[in-house]
Amino acid sequence: MSRFTLSRAARRLTVAAAAATTAVLLTAVPAAAHVEVESANAQALAENVEITFVAESESATAGITQLRVVLPKGITPADVVYGKGPAGWKFTADAEGYVVKGPAVKVGENAEHSIVVRQLPDAKELAFKTLQTYSDGKVDRWIELGESGGDGHGHGNEAPVLKLKAAAPGAKPATSSPSPSASPSAAATPAAEETAAVSSSPQAATTEKEDEDGGLSAGAWTGIVAAVLVAGAAVVLLVRRRGSAQE
CATH class of the missing domain: 4.10.170 (p53, subunit A)
Incomplete structure (x- = not known):
């Protein structure tokens, strides 16, 4: 075999090795940036549960300024209290969930905030659709439901999902306190007492x-x-x- 033939074979092997290495590296790249949700007490019907959201940054030029979260079925905006978040960020409830926003976090930094839910619903998992806005106006929409995302490999724009353990034995949905009009003290008003006294004479x-x-x-x-x-x-x-x- 000639020296020229050996050189060509070596070059081909080098190209093949480079291609194989690139393929391995591409498959090893972690999933694209997304929003994660977690809780230390993720259990159905658990009360006063703190839930933490981490919105990962995927911009090299702009910082995150706002997160809008759509609450899942079984949790209303009235059930949610703001915990903590980036410095200067404010919490505002809306018809479908809430918004937390404020000064942009540092470029490349994740935005983390927490809420406290009065009681989690009796479900197996909760999906929190999230819109993530950057200081340059770009919006990441983490709203897809299901195992696989837009690219078919589970790395699409999936909504963050909190998986729940089964409810504790005897746990029941919390009931709202009785309205004042239904309480005995409210029913026995002075006017009602006077009317009763007169009619009973x-x-x-x-x-x-x-x-x-x-x-x-x-x-x-x-x-x-x-x-x-x-x-x-x-x-x-x-x-x-x-x-x-x-x-």
């Missing part, structure tokens, strides 16, 4: 009974007495006139 009961049975009122009796007196006076006057006529 013997005199009031007698009056009500007479009204129900068609009995005469005091005004009716006064009219009858007046009519009798008038009639009596008329009789007396008539008698006197007859006596005068006979004389």
Whole structure:
């Protein structure tokens, strides 16, 4: 075999090795940036649970300025209290979830924040769809559901998912406190007590009974007495006139 042939074979082996190395490196690259969610008490029906979100940065020129989280079914904005987040960031609830935003974090830095949920629903997992905004206006939409993402290898724009352990024995959904109108103390208002006292007195009961049975009122009796007196006076006057006529 000639020296030229050996040189060509060596070059081919070198190219093949480089290609194989590149393929290995590409398959070893970690998943693209995404949002992670975790909790130390991820259990169905658990109460006052702190949940932490980590939004990874994938920009080399802009910092993260805002995260909008859509809450899963079973958790309402009223059930959520803001925990902590990047310096200067503020929490605002909206119709579907909440927004945390503020000054941009440093370029390349992840944005981490936490919330406290009054009670987790009775479910196996919770997906928190998230929109991640950068200072240059770019938005990463981590909203896809399911195992695989847009590229078919599980590295798409999946929403962060929190897997829950089964509920503890005897755990039940928390019930809201009774409304003031339904409480005994609220029902027994002064006006209601006065009405009850009046209606329960013997005199009031007698009056009500007479009204129900068609009995005469005091005004009716006064009219009858007046009519009798008038009639009596008329009789007396008539008698006197007859006596005068006979004389």
